[in-house]
Amino acid sequence: MVRLLAALASTAVILLCDASPAPSTHAVHEKRDVTHSRWMKRDRIDPTIKLPMRVGLSQSNLDRGMDYVMDVSHPASPNYGKHWTAKQVADAFAPSEETVESVRNWLVSSGISRDRIAHSDNQGWFAFNASVHEVEDLLQTQYHRYEDSETGHSVPACEVYHVPKTVQRHVDYITPGVGLRAPNRPAHGKSKRMKRDGSARHDPIKMAKMPVRVDYGNVSTCDVAITPACIRALYNVPLPPKTAQPGNSIGIFEDGDFYTQEDLNLFFANFTPYIPQGTHPTLDSIDGAVAPVPVTEAGGESDLDFELSFPIVYPTNVTLFQTDDINYSNGNLSTVGIYNDWLDAIDGSYCNYTAFGETGNDPVLDPTYPDPLPGGYKGQLECGVYQPTNVLSASYSSQEYDKPEYYQRRQCNEFMKLALQGHSIFFSSGDTGVAGRPANPRPNGCLGSDNTIFNPRYPDSCPYITVVGATKVYPGKTVFDPESAANDPAGQPYSSAYSTGGGFSNIYSPPPWQQSAISTYFTDHNPPYPYYSGNDSLGANGGLYNRSGRGYPDVSANGDNIAVYVGGQPGLSGGTSASTPIFASIVTRINNERLAAGKGPVGFISPVLYAHPEVLNDIKNGSNPGCNTDGFQAVEGWDPLTGLGTPNYEKMLDLFLSLP
Structure with missing residues (x-):
């Protein structure tokens, strides 16, 4: 396929098909209603040209995925933990x-003979080469050429195609089909390693100066700076055990941001003297990724993740999933996709997995290897080279609106499969309240023609991950007082405003384990905003959020005024990038105890927590403003800014040890 795409690109045109009459035995399978102005329609093409066809086969039992997950994850199930x-x-x-x-x-x-049809190893698709004439007959369509005015590249696509009605339910998609996706164009000129653009990967790290000297064992200043001692006091977490159970690890995802050992050593020396100097994560380098880096190139995201996780889990192993080579990491090759390379590396079947009209990595959104630029990774895309850890933590995300729905759904299916296999997956809820990140043409990060509609996060809306919001110990409060939702105006203490993310998906409905909590929230604490129902009615009747969407976050943890060392200097950091590794590390500690008791890891924990919210500290104060509103309010029970609440280690441990 790559060779054919290159040949088509050399003519700077694209094939596209018009609708043509189809027999009554056939049905429209895919149709593109709108053609972007960047594409210019050209002539019909030579019917003898060969096209690399791929037919994605409908998977079995995807409609049962939710039931399968409930069967092994709900505490009332006889198959819990199996x-x-x-x-x-x-x-x-x-x-x-x-x-x-x-x-x-x-x-x-x-007319496509059996010997021409290749069946993929994962059984997910058929591939064959066929002339345009053959494909037009096969799909009851006509191919034309379209030119991409922005890149000069071309790809096969079609406006509409048909398949027999008797076959339609067995076909996921066919390509070349209706998609108009132009390959990325390299952007040259950068040589020094820099962090990948945070607007596309994670919320910009919030940093402030350390206002006072903080003693590592003193919890009287936790309203100023959150140290490991503060976290232990907040969530009843004892000092780490002396031994770690074999095979237990927390995995931390990083992309375009890099830790430095000097910062970890400084942090250990000042805040966790029980952790030896030189302690570092195990590197699982994906597609040429490199870490650590010199202290002058330290990344605030990576340093924060490890300075929070090590004090909780040590001596349990911490695994770093560092993703992508220097060119993709520093922006020399521009992409806006995320996570697919990581998922490829921890599940080899995902590399060629077909779902929702796409097989493998997206040719536009994701990095392509071998990397053609100097210094890039010259190997093939890495598939199944690493084992996923029991717990996976990622503080990177964007907005649902910024990624195609097919891209998100394909990844969400993979998270479902990881949940079935007993992995706990945590993502941060974002740092801009009910809004997304500001970006042109959405200066306040909100949707709609007047930029007022709340902007839900991706992949937070996927029901098979546990999303973590952020709380804060406010000035004058102690670790023994209830926390509040994190909400800081600009300059107090960070240069930009920060409020914990939360809201309702425009793609997914509430999963079974969350439905009662959301129903109670709307009944007892109805938000004062108009709403719409379903993605297709976005903004209808002046609605600001999707009343029928999956709510997030699920839980929360402290994410403000975190004591850190970055670039060799002490400081304060904040964001749900902090709360996520805290919660994930506490679950890793619980796994250590379950393994010591001869049990398996807890796996996907959301169904257990929604069934037993009493093991969490309910957060009842605060808001998450955005889109020129006060956002949602923290209330008794679940709410869309702090979820069910923050961890209570001792209660959570007792609960999970009582389960099979």
Whole structure:
């Protein structure tokens, strides 16, 4: 396919198809209603040109994924904790034999001989080469050429195509099809390693000067600076055990941001003397990624993640999933996708996994390897080279609005499969309240023609991950007082405003384990804003949020005034980038105790926590403003800014040790 795309690109045109009459035995399978102005329609193309066709086969049992997860994750299930193997997952969702044979028979009966059809190793798709004439007959369509005025590149696509009605339910998608996706164009000129653009990866790290000298064991100044001692006091976390259970680890995802050992050593020396100098994460380098870096290139995100996780889990292992080579990390090759390279590396089947009209990495959104630029990673995309850890923590995200829905749904399915296999996956809820990150044409990060509609986060809306919001010990309060939702006006203490993210998805509905909590929230604490129902009605009747969406976050933890060392200097940092590794590390500690008791890891924890919110500290004060509103309010029970609340280690440990 790559060679053909290159050949088409050399003509600076794209193939595209018009609608043509189809027999009554066929149905429209995909249709593109709008063509972006960047694409210019050209002539019909030579019918003898060969196209690399790929037919994605409908997977089995995807509609049962939620039930499967509930079966192994809900505390009332007799199968709680009986997590699946990777083979069980692959077998459960592979296309059925009926699907494979139905699609193959259709192709063969249409003139595509069996010896021309390749079936992928993961059984997810058929591939074959066919002339334009053959494809037009096969799909009851016509191909034309379109030119991409922005990049000069070209890709196959079509406006509409048909398949037999008897086959339609067995076909996920066909490509070249309706998609108009131009390859990325390299942007040259940078040589020094820099952090990848935070606007596309994670909320800009918030940093402020350390206002006072903080003693590592003193919890009387936790309203000024949160140290490891403050976290232990807030959440009843004892000092780490002397021994770590084999195979237990917390995995930290990083992309375009790098830790430095000098900062970790300074932090350990000043705040956790029980951690030896030189302690560092185990590096799982993905696609040429490098870490650590010199102290002059220290990344605030990475330093923060490890300075929070090590004090809680030591001597348990911390694994660093550092993703992408220097050119993609520093922006020399521009991409806006995220997580696919990481998911490829920890699940080899994902590299060629077909779902929602896409197979493998997106040719536009994701990095492509081998990297053509000097100094880039010259190997092939890494698939299945690492094992996923029991707990996975990621403080990087963007907005649902900024990624195609097919891209998000494909990743969410992978998170579902990881949950089935017993992995706990945590993501941060964002730092801009009910808004997204400010960006042109959304200066306040909000949606709609008047920039007033709340902007939900991605991948936070995926129901199979546990999303973590942020709390704060406000001035004059102690670690023994209830916390409040994190909300800082600009300059107090960070240069930009910060409020914990939360809201409702425009893509996903509330999962079963969350439905009661959301219903109670709307009944007892109805937000004072108009709403709409469903993504298709975005902003209808002046609505500001989707009343029928999956709510987030699920839980929260402290994420403000965190004592850190970055670039060799002490300071304060804040954001849900802090709360996420805190909560994930506490779950890692619980896993250590379960393993010591001869039990397995807790796996996907959200169903247990929604069934037992009493093991969390309910947060009842604060708001998360954005989009020219006060946002949502923290209330009794679940709310869309602090979730169910912050961890109480002792109560959580007792609960999870009582489960099979």
